[in-house]
Amino acid sequence: MTNLHYLMTSARSTVRDTVDKLTSELRHVNLALHGNPEIAFQEFAAHDTIANFLEGLGFDVRRSAYGLATSFEVEFGTGGSLVVFCAEYDALPGIGHGCGHNLIATSSIAAFLATVEALKRSGRPGRVRLLGTPAEEAGGGKAKLLDAGAFPKDTAAAIMAHPMCARQIFYDVSQGYQGLAALKFIATHLFKTEFHGKAAHAAAEPWNGVNAFDAAVAAYSDVALLRQHIQPEDRVHAVMEVGGTVPNVIPEYTRGTWMVRSPTIERANRLLERVKACIQAGASATGCQVTYQETRSPSYLNLTANKTLSEVYVEEMAANGQKVMLQQEKPMNASTDMGNVAHSFPTFHGAFIVPAGADVTLHSSDFAEAAGTEAAHTVALHTAKGMAMLAVRVLLDADIARNAKRDFRDNHDW
CATH class of the missing domain: 3.40.630.10 (Zn peptidases)
Structure with missing residues (x-):
């Protein structure tokens, strides 16, 4: 031995x-x-x-x-x-x-x-x-x-x-x-988005408002359309943490948390850019500004x-x-x-x-x-x-x- x-x-x-x-x-x-x-x-x-x-x-x-x-x-x-x-x-x-x-x-x-x-x-x-x-x-x-x-x-x-x-x-x-x-x-990116608009009376003069909730909905809808064109292993999911206050006020601020996942960090990086394009489209379509808020979590590599x-x-x-x-x-x-x-x-x-x-x-x-x-x-x-x-x-x-x-x-x- x-x-x-x-x-x-x-x-x-x-x-x-x-x-x-x-x-x-x-x-x-x-x-x-x-x-x-x-x-x-x-x-x-x-x-x-x-x-x-x-x-x-x-x-x-x-x-x-x-x-x-x-x-x-x-x-x-x-x-x-x-x-x-x-x-x-x-x-x-x-x-x-x-x-x-x-x-x-x-x-x-x-x-x-x-x-x-x-x-x-x-x-x-x-x-x-x-x-x-x-x-x-x-x-x-x-x-x-x-x-x-x-x-x-x-x-x-x-x-x-x-x-x-x-x-x-x-x-x-x-x-x-x-x-x-x-x-x-698989790899994942975690990030927060903030849409900034302008409040107004939702019945009396909605045309004077810039709807941050619409921006969030449009961004999420665009990502939902994107899902048909991503790889089966890819994942995008989100929650809206702040969506407004009361229905008779045009929401001036919304905030959401997003996760973008893919089998490798390289693929996750590419998918992240496509998701961000959808988010920007929601902001542009509604006249809102979008900012990205830092999270406590770094990206997770695969x-x-x-x-x-x-x-x-x-x-x-x-x-x-x-x-x-x-x-x-x-x-x-x-x-x-x-x-x-x-x-x-x-x-x-x-x-x-x-x-x-x-x-x-x-x-x-x-x-x-x-x-x-x-x-x-x-x-x-x-x-x-x-x-x-x-x-x-x-x-x-x-x-x-x-x-x-x-x-x-x-x-x-x-």
Whole structure:
């Protein structure tokens, strides 16, 4: 038996034992997050819950890291390469953890702790970091952390996994897959529009008004016409947050939020220009002025997959008795700020299946309920074991790290 083979065999045992021993404590963290959902950049209780838990285990936690009040960072090890686990914990307004971010945090925390223990016992150089990444749903926390240097240049891999419903990622759920390695998402632009007109009495002298509501309706109608001529994978959606005050006053101001999505950021950029042309047409037709208001969220790049990291994860999950599909036929029509990380470093973003009814979907109260179950917790910890072993192999097997870097450089669209 080679030294490397012995190291990995020993690491698998350590990873499993570590996660199993922490199951109850991790469940308390999971339930604390699930029972107190917090929206983007307001995840103060989640931040403190996780930081307190890690400090109780003897770790030195950097709170409010990189200028974000609800981010944190904890690291173990010296020398060698660095692997970063990303922990999400923000929720959706009015729905709670309808995207299951309590499970993402739980699986990443467990994977970090298991990797730490395996690294300790190996006696080898290497560093593993757990990074708290707020505001994935709206705000682009990872993109902001990326800009702030939370992912150093020597990052060998960034790792996380997302809970999903089986029917949303598998065309044939009867095959019994329990997860997916190479999850792919599309790119998105998020922006706000403001139409500025002139108020007037809507009955007495409407000709003296400039109707900002008409501008918004015209813009939306033009985009609706555009939809016939965009690719099937493209998406444009909007809501009007301010549409006027009372019907007998010509609205002088309206505001809307728009999302433009496409499989790649290059295609999203081109579609954005077409959408903006429709918006400008609405303004021109009604005599209004249109301005674009900044949002807190940067654009989300499309999430790409790393072939080497995905293949290693499938192997390690199989060693743990879990059947995981390697890759999808096409990207899922959703977006994440982990895409920004994937365009900068070798990245693994898998998916694990949460037991739920056949009609349950993400971003729903039903999924939020499923995300709090014991069954979902168990699946998250199975995933943590696979992610931990993926990290261990990146840190201790130079060929894995080298191949992941090569795939990032030469095969980025795999």
